[in-house]
Amino acid sequence: MRLIITGPPAAGKGSIAPFLAKEYGILPISTGQMFREEIKKQTPLGLKLKVILDRGELVSDNLTNQMVEARLKKEDVKNGFLLDGYPRSINQAEFLDKFLAERNEKLDYVISLYLEEEIIIKRIVGRRICPKCGKLYNIYFTKPKFDEVCDLDGTALIKRSDDTEQIARQRIKIYEKQTAPLIEYYKQKGILISSYSGHKKVEDTFDLIKKQVIADDHNKI
Numbered sequence: 001m002r003l004i005i006t007g008p009p010a011a012g013k014g015s016i017a018p019f020l021a022k023e024y025g026i027l028p029i030s031t032g033q034m035f036r037e038e039i040k041k042q043t044p045l046g047l048k049l050k051v052i053l054d055r056g057e058l059v060s061d062n063l064t065n066q067m068v069e070a071r072l073k074k075e076d077v078k079n080g081f082l083l084d085g086y087p088r089s090i091n092q093a094e095f096l097d098k099f100l101a102e103r104n105e106k107l108d109y110v111i112s113l114y115l116e117e118e119i120i121i122k123r124i125v126g127r128r129i130c131p132k133c134g135k136l137y138n139i140y141f142t143k144p145k146f147d148e149v150c151d152l153d154g155t156a157l158i159k160r161s162d163d164t165e166q167i168a169r170q171r172i173k174i175y176e177k178q179t180a181p182l183i184e185y186y187k188q189k190g191i192l193i194s195s196y197s198g199h200k201k202v203e204d205t206f207d208l209i210k211k212q213v214i215a216d217d218h219n220k221i
């Protein structure tokens with residue numbers, strides 16, 4: 001199975017990815033994580049990436065495509081993969097299609113997560129972390145027993161400085177603008193699965209995706 005997962009900030013991509021990976025026996029590949037690893041290892045590519053990202057610029061299609069191509073040629077993704085963070089543009093999507101076609105492979109599904117903007121905002125703005133043990137909380141959904149204090153060690157919780165409503169709304173807008181053409185691209189290819197991901201439990205979202213995949217597979221037969 002070859003999948004792509006996409007969705008706005010706080011849509012739960014990172015939480016759903018392991019479920020999908022396990023269900024279909026495929027490897028999750030996040031381009032963001034790949035960038036960070038190259039930088040950490042200080043490879044020639046990593047040094048180039050660091051300059052670009054430090055300037056706050058976007059990594060070019062060309063560089064991203066090259067990196068993804070090299071990754072997808074490895075043996076461990078022979079049976080499939082779950083791409084997160086790629087493609088980000090039509091250029092990248094076309095590159096991926098061409099790359100797969102040359103290998104007689106194709107994408108099975110593009111999973112597009114959606115949820116109410118107000119839930120996204122609460123997930124982001126309500127996010128708290130314990131600086132001592134790293135436990136995550138959300139003051140709207142997974143409150144600590146006592147306000148703003150870690151259940152495990154009593155440490156005062158902290159909030160990331162960019163977890164504000166204004167920044168969150170801006171990120172949602174950027175996502176919509178960037179992703180809308182891609183959604184249309186995959187819809188026309190008939191491989192788009194839109195799935196609501198505003199559930200409290202990640203398992204509910206996963207079940208919904210699985211049902212749609214099964215239903216579609218039956219239609220194909």
Ligand SMILES: [Zn+2]
Nearest residue numbers: 130133150153
């Ligand atoms: Zn703690």
